[in-house]
Amino acid sequence: MKKAYFYIDDTLWVLRDLTRQKPAQLFDNPFMDMLKQAHDRYGLKVQLNLFYRTDSFYGYDEFCLADVTDAYKAEFSANADWLKFAFHAMEEFPDYPHVNATYEDTKLLFSRIEKEVFRFAGEQSFSYTVCPHWLPMSKAGVRALADCGAKMVDCTWGDVSDYDGNPDSLPYGHALRLLNNRQPETKVFTRGGRDVAISRSVCGYNHLSPAENDLIYKNSGTVYNEECGIYFKVYNSICLNTIPYDEIASDIAPFLDGEYIGICDHEQYFYSDYLAYQPDYDKKIYKMCEVLTENGFEFIEGAQILY
Numbered sequence: 001m002k003k004a005y006f007y008i009d010d011t012l013w014v015l016r017d018l019t020r021q022k023p024a025q026l027f028d029n030p031f032m033d034m035l036k037q038a039h040d041r042y043g044l045k046v047q048l049n050l051f052y053r054t055d056s057f058y059g060y061d062e063f064c065l066a067d068v069t070d071a072y073k074a075e076f077s078a079n080a081d082w083l084k085f086a087f088h089a090m091e092e093f094p095d096y097p098h099v100n101a102t103y104e105d106t107k108l109l110f111s112r113i114e115k116e117v118f119r120f121a122g123e124q125s126f127s128y129t130v131c132p133h134w135l136p137m138s139k140a141g142v143r144a145l146a147d148c149g150a151k152m153v154d155c156t157w158g159d160v161s162d163y164d165g166n167p168d169s170l171p172y173g174h175a176l177r178l179l180n181n182r183q184p185e186t187k188v189f190t191r192g193g194r195d196v197a198i199s200r201s202v203c204g205y206n207h208l209s210p211a212e213n214d215l216i217y218k219n220s221g222t223v224y225n226e227e228c229g230i231y232f233k234v235y236n237s238i239c240l241n242t243i244p245y246d247e248i249a250s251d252i253a254p255f256l257d258g259e260y261i262g263i264c265d266h267e268q269y270f271y272s273d274y275l276a277y278q279p280d281y282d283k284k285i286y287k288m289c290e291v292l293t294e295n296g297f298e299f300i301e302g303a304q305i306l307y
Helices: 013-021 030-042 073-078 103-121 139-147 174-179 210-216 245-255 281-294 302-306
Strands: 002-011 046-051 083-089 152-154 187-190 200-203 223-225 230-233 260-266 297-300
Touching (some): 002 013, 002 083, 002 302, 013 030, 030 046, 083 103, 174 200, 245 281, 297 302
Parallel strands (some): 002 046, 152 230
Antiparallel strands (some): 187 200, 223 230
């Protein structure tokens, strides 16, 4: 079976809408309806990676997972075979929140998110496949994830170098994130992809060398980290919100000869009041699904890579 894994990072606003707008049914919500249509048409399975709370960058109207209504728990549970929730971060900012994280902080946040998902969606709706916000995680953080029951963690890959002490060598003030509580494994690496602004990025313990990634590129392979007892996998091959609609098919094409592809998106771009709103957000998801299913891919939950 050719496998496709799809997840949406930075998820929380849809849960705020459900809680405050109180639609009669779960899939009366436009965001959830979009996912259900993709599931019904193409067999989409999706993992929604959660922020615990909204960020003050967008204003002081605070909302967190503890506020989420449990009115849709039965519907979430009934759809848990294709609709999952998972750990991501406390909030959107700062960037690289986990790169130098402590064991205690990571375990506390994971437990908080897990507890709330159990409450409002049911235990079967929680995924133990983890994509940390911005990806890099400290060694202590990876160990905490494993101790919390996580099976796999997303990771970066590329050529690694030591930080040269020049803050201008990293974008967006990321040198401060590298240095704050810096751990021995925190370094910099050369990132590929469309977003050239972050071509030089920070990496942590969950990082693969180019040689390691070559072994599992476009297939279902993983790298098992014996020290922490968890699997590493580079999940993200394509990021939908960085690709124009007309280029989705051509960007996916290089992966069609493989047996695995990972696709990600970010929740914010769905919303018309977001600064970088994409009105074709739903069409991009349907197009991605169409291309993959027409080429023999089936959607899986992240941990299904292991079996």
